Amino acid sequence: MTVSIVRPKSLTAATLSPALRLKDILKTLPKECFQKDMKKAWTAVIVNVLMVGLGYASIAIAPWFLLPLAWLFTGTALTGFFVIAHDCGHRSFAKRRWVNDLVGHIFMLPLIYPFHSWRLLHNLHHNHTNKMDVDNAWQPFRPELYDGMPKLIQQAYQGMRGRLWWLASIVHWAIMHFDPSRVEAKDRNKIKLSVAVVVGFAAIAFPLLIATLGFVGLVKFWLMPWLVYHFWMSTFTLVHHTAPDIDFQEPEQWHAAKAQLAGTVHCDYPLGVEWLCHQINVHVPHHLSTAIPSYNLRMAHESLRANWGAHLYESRFSWSLMKTITDQCHLYHAEECYQSFKAHHQLKG
Template identity: 50%
Template sequence: MACRLADSSFLFTGPHQRPIRSHRFPPHNSTGIYCLKWGSLLQRGNKHQQCLISLKRAKIVRAVAIPVAPSPAESADYRKQLSESYGFKQIGEPLPENITLKDIVDTLPKKVFEIDDVKAWKSVLISVTSYALGLFMISKAPWYLLPLAWAWTGTAVTGFFVIGHDCAHKSFSRNKLVEDIVGTLAFLPLIYPYEPWRFKHDRHHAKTNMLAEDTAWHPVWKEEFDSSPVLRKAIVYGYGPFRTWMSIGHWLMWHFDLKKFRPNEVKRVKISLACVFAFMAIGWPLIIYKTGIMGWIKFWLMPWLGYHFWMSTFTMVHHTAPHIPFKSSDEWNAAQAQLNGTVHCDYPNWIEILCHDINVHIPHHISPRIPSYNLRAAHQSLQENWGTYLNEASWNWRLMKTIMTICHVYDKEENYIAFDKLAPEVSQPITFLREVMPDYA
């Protein structure tokens, strides 16, 4: 039985809502009978007489705790309503404060942490084969089928990223040198420096959805949004119609500046950068020599843009929704951020196969040491033990529309404020998205 005082002012109009703030008292196991001696309130000025209250003057008030209906934020019906509005299958109920990340990890089967070399190298074979098939399709496809070939090849090369991702988390092989070599090679076709990405990504896992410290994407700061008209316009386009390629900007800003890394990281960062620049210096001229500039666009640039579409989409779907808060470091809770703040999203089977189940993301945030081929078993365990707390979706237009038209500027009370609420005069791209994007889930 819980007693609750709730500040429940909210407005629900479709996908826009003001989250409920509730202050909860812990459950009480007694019968809920409390004695209040009003006479003691009159003795406030005399410390020595506070407990010497005459029984004749004492009045006993029996207060029986009556169950209070849960606030809308914790109501199953309300969460179902939000799920439908946002394009989710389920919005999880809030995880109790006393649950730790270790409590959740301890419920996972030990076998999901085991590295299987056969399965690991099978994933490499799948990616190499599907990427080669994609390049063959590009070489043979007529112009009107090229978009399909690029979509396949861009998705296939995303699998290379997932393999490097496992290597960075030390979940690909028991041999750490093999992991570093495979991770570096897997990232080369993407022009991604392996070590800089690994260092930044480790911080993302340690500080998931922490407002200033998370090295993945943040909500836009209002101060940043108001800083200059030119920057404001760029932000509106970047977090609006071009959001599915925003990872290109993140790639440029975060991975090539040595000043962003600790002194003990710089040496390894330089090695990764040298590998990337060598690939560009040798690979690009070779592609152009064999196929011309148009061949470079067809065989490398367009699949690379396809990869960034998935990189951006996976990242924003994993941690971005109107009900998922970013919190300051003093309010942040690891278990809540990793379990409640991460989204599982189902994609078409061919995407999940080529991308090695990177979309099964909640168990990956509970423990990054789980290999990609064990994520489904780990997720099944989480569903059995923590299912009511999980955020789950199937990739759909309404989900993407919610993220791209609502999740913009940080607000402590509402989590996000849409650009067109703050600055309608420069938010035509957002208005355009609202009008043209389908709304079916």
């Protein structure tokens, strides 16, 4: 995929009024954007289950040289599982909370992702998008924090912000989502429940898979698609809020409408990825309101283009896009948004 980056229409020239509120933007969206459609929601579930089943079948019958394609398809379809659970976490899948919680837990099982843990921590990201020291998704390190770290941690961070970006989601999953202390005391039992659910699933599924297909079967049917899923998770999350001219703001300067409208990136991916992942990369309207179901995101985005187009940041997935991000967007810089590792080390001498 070697398509060019589509720069913002007039991002540098367009300014948002400090008095602008999120609800002012939301009032311009069609009311239909916020309406749940159970037929569309459950159709997405059925189709996604069929696609994941097709993916596993392709892994079972594919000759060795076609396995990478089967893993790519299956891992991308499993990312669709996550997006369905994502809607459940935001209560935009079903009207009943218990349905959202049940479906969310089920669809995160193959990913070994604790549903409530992800849901609660992800809501923090939505409430404080691009706010320094608060946002928990791809926040750049401050230079002084980076300088004070052991060399090994610095090198790991360089990898996660550089060419190894696709592993960052695994690190985030392992560090953040199995620790109940990261949420308020009143929610910790929910975290413990979700962790118990996925640990119990893994304790049954993994030994069964090894017993029937051997350790190679575990790698072939679970690990490789799981790594593809984390490639997309890392890529989607990084691209959603990262560009050389999209800034993280100090808490006292943070402006909700600016962060959610102009600090969130719309990125076009290949049609197959968009379809299997339920349009989650139509991300600007999702950050304006998590109540918009995934199947209504494109409708909402077209409305935003018509009314707020000068403030939208739109790009297209390509190696050049990822190279730009991973070459430049490393450390926090108050005036220039980001400072690269190279520039930082040159300044230090």
